[in-house]
Structure formats: structure tokens, C-alpha cells
Amino acid sequence: MIRMSHLYKTYLKTWPALKDINVTINDREFLFLTGPSGAGKTTFLKLIYGEERPTRGELYVLGKRVRKMSHRQRALLRQKIGVVFQDFKLILTKTVYENMALAANVVGLSPSVAHKRILEALSDLHMSHKIKTPVYQLSGGEQQRTAIARALVTSPRLLLADEPTGNLDPSLSSTIMDLLKQINAQGTTVIMATHDYHLVGRYPFRTIEIDGGRIRD
Amino acid sequence: MTRFFFLIKMGLKNIVRHRRTSWPLVLSLFILISINLGILLARGNINLALNLFTSHARIEVILEKGLSSEAVSQLISSLKEESLTEIRSMTYRDETENLNAFASQDETLAEAVALLGENPLPPTLTIQCVMAMESLPHISSFAQNLKKKEGVSEVIYPGGWFARLYQMARGADVFFLILLGALFLVTFILWVSIFKATLYPLRDEIEIMEIVGGTKLYIRTPFYLESFFYALLSLAGALALLRFLFDSLRDYFPDLRFLTTEELLPAGVLIILLALLGTEKAINRFFK
Numbered sequence: 190m191i192r193m194s195h196l197y198k199t200y201l202k203t204w205p206a207l208k209d210i211n212v213t214i215n216d217r218e219f220l221f222l223t224g225p226s227g228a229g230k231t232t233f234l235k236l237i238y239g240e241e242r243p244t245r246g247e248l249y250v251l252g253k254r255v256r257k258m259s260h261r262q263r264a265l266l267r268q269k270i271g272v273v274f275q276d277f278k279l280i281l282t283k284t285v286y287e288n289m290a291l292a293a294n295v296v297g298l299s300p301s302v303a304h305k306r307i308l309e310a311l312s313d314l315h316m317s318h319k320i321k322t323p324v325y326q327l328s329g330g331e332q333q334r335t336a337i338a339r340a341l342v343t344s345p346r347l348l349l350a351d352e353p354t355g356n357l358d359p360s361l362s363s364t365i366m367d368l369l370k371q372i373n374a375q376g377t378t379v380i381m382a383t384h385d386y387h388l389v390g391r392y393p394f395r396t397i398e399i400d401g402g403r404i405r406d
Numbered sequence: 407m408t409r410f411f412f413l414i415k416m417g418l419k420n421i422v423r424h425r426r427t428s429w430p431l432v433l434s435l436f437i438l439i440s441i442n443l444g445i446l447l448a449r450g451n452i453n454l455a456l457n458l459f460t461s462h463a464r465i466e467v468i469l470e471k472g473l474s475s476e477a478v479s480q481l482i483s484s485l486k487e488e489s490l491t492e493i494r495s496m497t498y499r500d501e502t503e504n505l506n507a508f509a510s511q512d513e514t515l516a517e518a519v520a521l522l523g524e525n526p527l528p529p530t531l532t533i534q535c536v537m538a539m540e541s542l543p544h545i546s547s548f549a550q551n552l553k554k555k556e557g558v559s560e561v562i563y564p565g566g567w568f569a570r571l572y573q574m575a576r577g578a579d580v581f582f583l584i585l586l587g588a589l590f591l592v593t594f595i596l597w598v599s600i601f602k603a604t605l606y607p608l609r610d611e612i613e614i615m616e617i618v619g620g621t622k623l624y625i626r627t628p629f630y631l632e633s634f635f636y637a638l639l640s641l642a643g644a645l646a647l648l649r650f651l652f653d654s655l656r657d658y659f660p661d662l663r664f665l666t667t668e669e670l671l672p673a674g675v676l677i678i679l680l681a682l683l684g685t686e687k688a689i690n691r692f693f694k
Contacts, residue, residue: 238617240694260693261621268619280611292618294412339618 190216190347190378191237196246198232198402206232208402210246214380216346219373221389222382224399230382233399234349237380238270239263251346268296271340271377275352277332281325285316285335288324289342296343303342310338314368330361337368341377348372350381354388362388413624417631424604428636431600435640436647438593439677442586443648446669449582451662456575458661461494463537465549466562469529471501473557478529481557485533490548492541494534501525528559537568590680597684601633605688612692622693629685637681641674 191214198207207229214220222230235241237250239258248255251269258266272278279288286307293303311317314334324332333353340348350369354362366388373379383389389396398405421428469478478498485496499507504527509519537545542565549563605612615625649664656662665673 240617264616264619264621264624266619267617270619272617278610278614278617280614290412291615294409295615295618295620295624297409343618 190214190218190251191380192247192249193236194247196236196248197244198229198236198241199244205402207236207399210404212397212404214378217373217376217378219370219379219392219394220381221392221394221396222380222399223384223386223389223396224405225384228384228399229402230384230399231351234272234351234380234382237347238272238349239266268343269346271343271345271348273333273336273340273348273350273353275355277324277336279324279332279336279339282323284321284323285311285327285338286320288335289339292339293342298343306342306344307338310341313341313371314338329356330358330364333357333361333365334368337365337372341372345377347378347380350379352383353381354383354385366392409624413627414631417628417635420628420632421635424632427604428632431597431604432636432640432643434596434600435593435636435677435681436643438589438596439640439644440647442589442593442677443644443665443670443673444651445582445586445589446673447648447652447665449579450665450669452575452578454661454663456571457538460537460568460571463535463564463568465533465535465545465552467531467533467552467558468560468562469531470557470559471528473529477557478531481531481555484555485552488548488551490535490544492535492537492545494536497532497534498529499532500529501527504528504530537565542569542572590676593677594680594684597633597681598687601629601685601688602691605629605692609692612689613694616694625693626686626689629689630682633681633685634678637678641677645670 191212193210193212196207196210197205199205210233222233224230232241236243236248236255239250239255242258243256250266253262253266255263255266280291283291289307289310290303293306298306307320308317311320314337316331316334316338319327319331319335324335327335333356337350337353348369353369354365357365362385369379369381370392469481482496482498485493502525505519505525508527509516535545546563546565549561549565552558552561612625652662652664
């Protein structure tokens, strides 16, 4: 699914964010990416969904070489990846439905299929009653569930979650984790970045720890 | 197709959402387009006036006094043989006709002519021709040859004056073109700056569209549609203003002509292209 080989990412030519990363992530795997703040977790995820390009080394995502991809190729790759952020990245002025419809339209789903998928995703996440609510009226937990629902509406093969529980209280964090587990059980590869070691300890998934831009053995 | 309609819907929504912030864009574009089209209009009418003026140019050939009618016929035949396409007509007037024409200008002249014992005026040949810029060299050599013809005493040919007029017109044309180019450049820069400011509050939205996999074309399309609408609106406003001013001026100058389709079509296409390119440049700033 994902292969990183001697991968380096340096910002402003002098600030190394990731150094010599060698990782293979298998299909249908649930992977925790841990490490302190500023360790390079977000950069790791950004490289996978193509927001950043590797400075050196090789990176293959869903069988595609990311390094020399054009903007269009990266966009097409992203259509197969769902991304969930700590700050949700939702369009606040649009409703829950409109946010999800945008993602569905980008990947070219017909309105009827998109509608069906949106209803299913919202039902799975217990958000059906908020379908017409503008995002700015939602609580943090609801916004995070909307962000996950948006990521799922396109049926991605890979779900990246960058500190999805970072802004949530412990009970909501558990709910979100259960959701991600459920998504993984349905066949989606999940990579979740978090610095919450207690949360990581509660689940039996493979963990990669990044510190100072390197993977800690 | 459904994606396309979705993007059109987004574009229309953008127009509604930006109705309060887009007016400086539309207004500035309206002003600049009005000036640009005004220059085009002025240029077209100057050229029209010049063409009208030069199409009535003439060469006056003063013939020798006492020239026989056979000699005049021969001269006219020889000129016709040269078959210069710029010549529209040739009018011969003998001494008496010239004197009568002179006397008929006013009463004092008529009285003065009556006192003359002998007609001092020579016969003349008036050659009406079209002095377009490209035909000036032909007409000039034709006039030079005329001087050498038998029976011709003098040729009054305003070629030098026309050449200067054309030089001035060409200079004005270059000036207009430079001015138009500069104004189009200003329009473009202004459009990019204002559109960038309009897009700034939407930068997160653009980022989100990128994250969910929107291609550049997909993200740009609603904004293209929006700027196309603004460009059309500004163009329509500028045309309406020009038409109003033109109609007011035509009461005083009935020969004025409005912009032709050949002038308007490229200008309109250029303005819309400029708006679309400006939009593209403004959005590129927000792509990662």
C-alpha cells in the first residue's frame, strides 16, 4: 500500500523534518504514528497525501511514485485517500451535507450515489440529524465526525488521521477511535498520527514512533 | 455532466456571495473597458474621417492657353491609357467656363470680370482621385509625369500635404495602440490584485477542495464562471455608456460611426480572456 525508502524531507533547504525513513505499510493495516509535537508526524502524512514532496528517497502510495507527480496526478491520488485533521478543515459556512457533497462531487460520484453514500456515512457516525446544520453550529466532536464522514463518503482505500482526537475530551476520543477501528475492520487502511501514548496503549495495532525526524527503533 | 452543473452552481453561488465585495472589481473593469473601447471608437472615426477626406482629393492641371480641343482630347486619352485605378473622374473646363465659374462666386467678382477686355484664365483639367496612403507613390509619379505632358503648364498636387497627414495618422495609430496595450496591462494587474483580495477569505475553502482531491481545473471553474460574469457585466455597462455618449455626439456629427463587429468582437474576446487569465493568476497564489 505504502512504501518509503531512504526518504528525506527538508524544509527551507536546511531544516530536516524527516530523515532516512524506511517503512512499508500493508493493505488493511491500522497503524499508529506517535511521537512528540514537532517530531515529523504531520510531515509524514503530508508526504503520503501529496501536500509535500520528498526531498530525497522514494515514496510509493497505492502503487504510485509520489515524488514526480504533477498537481493533477496528486489530486487524483487524493481522491483515493481520506484525510481527517485535528482542526477538521471543514467549510464552516456550508452544511454538513454540502461539505460531504463537495468531496463526493470531486471524485465524480453521481448525485444519487453521492446522496446515498452521504446518508450512509452520516448514519454510521450518528450524525443524520445534523445533515442540514451549518458546520459552524456543530460542537468539536460533531465537526470531527463530519470530517470523518466526509473522508469516508468517497470510499477511500486509505484513511489518514492527523491527531483526530487532539481537540476532543476522553469520551469523545474513544468514540472516534471506535469509529476508526470499525472503518479499518471494513477493509480501509488507517494511519493515525497522535501524541497520546495512553490512547495508543489501549489498542493492539502496530506503532511507529518518530522523534527528531527519524523512526525510533 | 453532473460535476459540470455542480461547478456552475458553485460559480453562481460565488457571484451571490461576493455581491458586496465584487463591485470594485466590476467598477474598475467598467471604467477601464470604457476607456479602451472609447479609444477604439476614436481611432475608428479618425480613420473614417481621413478616408473620407482623402477620397475627395484632386489634382489640378493647368493647361496652356489656347490649347486646341484635339490636343485636350489627346491629353485625356493618354491619361486614360495610364489606367491609374485611384482616378475617379476627370473634368475639363475651357477658358470661358473657368471665367464664368470665377465670376459666379460673388457679385464684385462678376463686376470685375465684366471690366476685363480679355479672359486671363487658362483651361484646366481637374482629376478627382482617392489618395489612400498606399497609393500616394503612384499618384506622385503620375503627377510628375503630368508635368512633362504637352500642353500642361502647371500641376497642383497636394501629395506632400497628404503624406504629412498620413504620417500624423500613423503616429496617432501607434500612440493609440501603445495606450490600449498599457491600459489592458493595467486592467490585468488590477483584476489580479482585486480578485486575489476577493479570494483571500476563501483560501481555506480552496485548500479543502485540494485536500479532497480537486484538480486545478475543478477548483478554478467556479471562479472562471464568476469572473466571466463580471467581465460580461463590465463590458455590457461600458458598451451602454459608449452607446449613450455616441448617440449624444451624433446629433452634432452625423457621420460618426459606432464600433464595428470587427473591432468589438476581438476587444470583447480579449477582455474576457484577460479576466479569465487574471483569475487563473489570482487563484494560483492559493494553490499548494
